[in-house]
Amino acid sequence: MTTTANERAGAAIDVRELRKSFGSNEVLKGIDFHVSNGQVVCVIGPSGSGKSTLLRCVNMLEAPTSGQIFVEGDEITDPDADVDALRSRIGMVFQQFNLFPHMTVLRNLTIAQEKVRGRSRSEAVEVARRNLAKVGLADREDAYPAHLSGGQQQRVAIARALSMDPDMMLFDEPTSALDPELVGDVLAVMKELATEGMTMMVVTHEMGFAREAGDKLVFMDDGVIVEEGDPREVLADPKHERTRAFLSKVL
Amino acid sequence: MALSPRKRAARNRYIQYAVLAVIVLVIAFGANWGELHRAFWDWDIVKAQFPDVITTALKWTIIYTACGFVFGLALGLVLALMRLSSVGPYRWIATGIVELFRGLPALVVFLFLGVGFPLAFPGREIPGGNVGTVTLALGLVGGAYMAETIRAGIQAVPKGQLEAARSLGMSHTRAMRSVVLPQALRIVLPPLTNELILLTKDSSLVYILGLSIDQYELTKWGREGMNSYANLTPMVVIGLCYLLITVPLSIVVRRMEASAGRAR
Ligand SMILES: Nc1ncnc2c1ncn2[C@@H]1O[C@H](COP(=O)(O)OP(=O)(O)OP(=O)(O)O)[C@@H](O)[C@H]1O
Numbered sequence: 143m144t145t146t147a148n149e150r151a152g153a154a155i156d157v158r159e160l161r162k163s164f165g166s167n168e169v170l171k172g173i174d175f176h177v178s179n180g181q182v183v184c185v186i187g188p189s190g191s192g193k194s195t196l197l198r199c200v201n202m203l204e205a206p207t208s209g210q211i212f213v214e215g216d217e218i219t220d221p222d223a224d225v226d227a228l229r230s231r232i233g234m235v236f237q238q239f240n241l242f243p244h245m246t247v248l249r250n251l252t253i254a255q256e257k258v259r260g261r262s263r264s265e266a267v268e269v270a271r272r273n274l275a276k277v278g279l280a281d282r283e284d285a286y287p288a289h290l291s292g293g294q295q296q297r298v299a300i301a302r303a304l305s306m307d308p309d310m311m312l313f314d315e316p317t318s319a320l321d322p323e324l325v326g327d328v329l330a331v332m333k334e335l336a337t338e339g340m341t342m343m344v345v346t347h348e349m350g351f352a353r354e355a356g357d358k359l360v361f362m363d364d365g366v367i368v369e370e371g372d373p374r375e376v377l378a379d380p381k382h383e384r385t386r387a388f389l390s391k392v393l
Numbered sequence: 394m395a396l397s398p399r400k401r402a403a404r405n406r407y408i409q410y411a412v413l414a415v416i417v418l419v420i421a422f423g424a425n426w427g428e429l430h431r432a433f434w435d436w437d438i439v440k441a442q443f444p445d446v447i448t449t450a451l452k453w454t455i456i457y458t459a460c461g462f463v464f465g466l467a468l469g470l471v472l473a474l475m476r477l478s479s480v481g482p483y484r485w486i487a488t489g490i491v492e493l494f495r496g497l498p499a500l501v502v503f504l505f506l507g508v509g510f511p512l513a514f515p516g517r518e519i520p521g522g523n524v525g526t527v528t529l530a531l532g533l534v535g536g537a538y539m540a541e542t543i544r545a546g547i548q549a550v551p552k553g554q555l556e557a558a559r560s561l562g563m564s565h566t567r568a569m570r571s572v573v574l575p576q577a578l579r580i581v582l583p584p585l586t587n588e589l590i591l592l593t594k595d596s597s598l599v600y601i602l603g604l605s606i607d608q609y610e611l612t613k614w615g616r617e618g619m620n621s622y623a624n625l626t627p628m629v630v631i632g633l634c635y636l637l638i639t640v641p642l643s644i645v646v647r648r649m650e651a652s653a654g655r656a657r
């Protein structure tokens with residue numbers, strides 16, 4: 143118990159006894175795990191196992207039914223917590239990109255900086271341009287999202303999240319909606335982030351990414367964590383029958 | 394008789410042209426053109442209408458409609474947000490108001506406000522006189538319809554938009570204002586313009602309130618002219634004035650719908 147507490151003391155994300163039901167359908171059945179600072183944690187599991195729900199609970203897009211979640215020691219599930227402020231420290235990237243279609247790429251990146259962070263227009267633009275360059279889209283700042291390919295849109299979405307200078311990033315199947323030839327560009331950006339030491343929690347089907355960039359692999363099934371460990375070990379030698387069955391289907 | 398589909402389509406087209414030609418001929422030869430001309434388009438009466446039909450009647454129709462529309466739009470937005478609220482009583486109140494004013498004929502609303510209000514609150518009056526009463530009545534009727542349109546528009550914005558905005562730390566209010574509502578308004582602009590066309594015509598009900606001659610809008614103007622000349626020409630003139638407002642609006646709506654169709 144004490145060792146766990148010590149190990150968890152500096153955790154970026156700490157999830158305790160998390161349960162979530164939609165009506166009578168219990169989707170998360172007591173999830174316990176943490177992400178340390180600078181760690182890249184990949185979450186895999188069959189469709190409907192609760193991966194997205196877990197990720198969305200971490201920044202309270204879904205309100206947990208019970209349990210606690212700490213973000214850098216602050217309890218985001220506390221009824222008195224300033225959820226908006228905590229969320230602004232957690233970047234999130236969605237499967238469907240969710241760029242704001244009525245704004246240019248640049249405005250997509252600056253609006254929250256100005257309205258949430260209170261940065262001046264010029265400061266926000268400077269940060270935005272730096273992040274666009276980072277994802278390789280410096281020349282597209284005046285484009286509207288509809289005029290970009292899926293891969294470009296997802297990289298803009300990553301740049302938008304990064305422009306808030308978040309302490310950690312959540313990714314929900316960021317490449318699942320992309321044509322195969324566009325997946326590589328997005329994964330490259332994510333790998334670069336990982337090597338820079340960004341704390342990341344990534345729901346993905348890209349086992350290659352998990353093996354290369356992941357520090358920890360979590361396998362979920364039916365609302366519980368079945369197995370977690372070093373990605374290379376779990377992928378090469380799964381301990382549980384359910385993990386083995388799942389991996390044999392996707393690998 | 395086994396016609397190929399293409400031949401059958403061609404035959405149907407010929408039949409439609411033939412029917413149209415018959416109707417045109419019947420009207421052309423059957424109507425009493427001299428009488429029509431005298432009753433509907435007496436040039437002397439037409440000339441006598443100008444310029445006052447524009448500077449008074451058209452002007453007031455536009456003022457009444459614009460005031461009602463602006464108030465209705467604001468009311469519709471508030472009602473739409475109330476209907477989407479997580480607070481039950483807000484939803485119920487908004488639903489009640491929407492159902493009430495959508496269900497009542499505009500004439501009845503005008504009567505309640507214009508005649509009923511002074512009776513119910515003796516000595517008090519609705520601020521702004523007639524303009525205030527029209528604004529309120531047209532706004533309530535239009536707002537009830539616009540509330541439903543706006544609500545549907547807000548719900549047509551994908552849920553991911555609000556979630557993306559919230560995940561960046563925006564408050565609910567900020568996310569609605571900067572992200573959801575601008576997209577919703579773009580969706581509902583064509584139906585709202587249609588509502589404006591309907592309100593333009595409903596503004597004629599203002600006659601219930603009893604207007605002084607310098608406040609006549611188009612329909613009242615036309616009826617008074619019709620009575621004093623015993624001729625329908627003033628009605629034709631004001632009819633054309635209505636079309637002067639509504640046809641350009643219709644064209645704008647069609648343009649917007651076409652460009653929205655292209656963007657998809
Ligand atoms: N808003 C909701 N309302 C009701 N049920 C929901 C809701 N969101 C998710 N669920 C249910 O919760 C379960 C888990 O969903 P979740 O999206 O977390 O799965 P997932 O592991 O991300 O699956 P996938 O790989 O298909 O994305 C599913 O059975 C789903 O139907």
Ligand SMILES: [Mg+2]
Pocket residue numbers: 193194195314315
């Ligand atoms: Mg999912």
